[in-house]
Amino acid sequence: MFCLSLSNKMAFTSECNCGGLPIGSIFASKRGLGNVKLPSPTSNFAKTTRMTQISAEGSRNKDGLLGDAPWNLFFDLRERETEWSEGNQERLVVAFAAEELEISPAEVTRRLQELTVLLPDISLRLHKLRPSIVATLIRDTKDVARRLVRLKATFPKANLDTVVSAEPQILLRDPSEVEREAAEVADLLGVQEIDSLVEQYPRILDAGAVEEALSMLRAVMPGKDPRATLVASPSFISRVERGGRRLGDNPDPGSDYS
Known part of the structure; x- marks a missing residue:
């Protein structure tokens, strides 16, 4: 062998x-x-x-x-x-x-x-x-360039090189869907924009996962503000992703080798 x-x-x-x-x-x-x-x-x-x-x-x-x-x-x-x-x-x-x-x-x-x-x-x-x-x-690398311009308009303060390198699927999503998801997540977290959160943890662009994470935080940390906790540690969402909601999925959907 x-x-x-x-x-x-x-x-x-x-x-x-x-x-x-x-x-x-x-x-x-x-x-x-x-x-x-x-x-x-x-x-x-x-x-x-x-x-x-x-x-x-x-x-x-x-x-x-x-x-x-x-x-x-x-x-x-x-x-x-x-x-x-x-x-x-x-x-x-x-x-x-x-x-x-x-x-x-x-x-x-x-x-x-x-x-x-x-x-x-x-x-x-x-x-x-x-x-x-x-x-x-x-x-089509020209289409990638166009999508980057649209993404920069949605997240003007974020380093898109960092975001896309960590989560390349974001470029493959419909730009309008990304914009709607960003607005929903910002509303759930009670913040004006989520640029820095997306840069830290791009997979926060999932309103359903954010809702589940907030619900989990309320259960395990009663008396604490779950939104503030999630804003401080956006990667907490990975705990939701490892649970029943995405059971069996690759932990990094962009990777076959991680």
């Missing part, structure tokens, strides 16, 4: 040149303009093997032999997998988008560069996003 896993990783991490750029290299820097070469498998193997030897140094038995503790056997494999995973997942995203949109990997790379000009932070999460969402976003 180990040999198969290692060979797969070696195959995925070989350079695939698309339009003069390795697929993974455009995500090496925040703006997707870097050209940093991924570390070679050989150097990783040497480093992790050495670290395994060091980590096991204190685990020798009375005969001077290394113990058989699980971390001694698998430490190097786990670390190497962590180092390779992001690059592999980025390549899978690019391959999926190319097939979904029926375009070349080089064209996917070009459109991703356009997307990272609009949303620099999204390049840091490419390996975590659902390939289908990435494909939808790069289908």
